[in-house]
Amino acid sequence: GQQLNQSPQSMFIQEGEDVSMNCTSSSIFNTWLWYKQDPGEGPVLLIALYKAGELTSNGRLTAQFGITRKDSFLNISASIPSDVGIYFCEGNQFYFGTGTSLTVIP
């Protein structure tokens, strides 16, 4: 199946730094969702976006639905060690990004 372009592939940051990752597609999507996956677990939904231009926050997480409807980004502010994991975007249903692996160095 189709996979979305997600970048960066991996990030190593210091605790307290902000993080930004994004997903792009050649197709228009009606929804964008962001998930976090911990080792040995299934993905857990973080934020869901349903409208172009929509900006939604969930604690230290902020995500935006691009106005072209072909991209989305996720920001994490003031990172903490428990933010470690793999972050995935999903466009519509069934189409997932390749993941961003985040490592937070205390």
Add this chain to the structure above:
Amino acid sequence: GAGVSQSPSNKVTEKGKDVELRCDPISGHTALYWYRQSLGQGLEFLIYFQGNSAPDKSGLPSDRFSAERTGGSVSTLTIQRTQQEDSAVYLCASSWRTSGLQFFGPGTRLTVL
């Protein structure tokens, strides 16, 4: 249970054997999805069930893969004559309805020797 459960959590099999992976969705969820996640990759859609409708099998990679959902609840993904490239984590998710938010199970890690 409160969440999606999958069994077994790990499965090691020999090339050429058949395997069955089980998914118990959240009670009341009408939609059920199967995905495959290869090492370091994103999720690859396999198959989708919605109520009593015919399943969307468009993601199944070959005719060795099949799935069924009995009574609109439990689902079984079957892989026949397993190959080494079938080694991956197989994730199941369920949602209240089509286009509803998906809740994932912990996955089954399949290793084909």
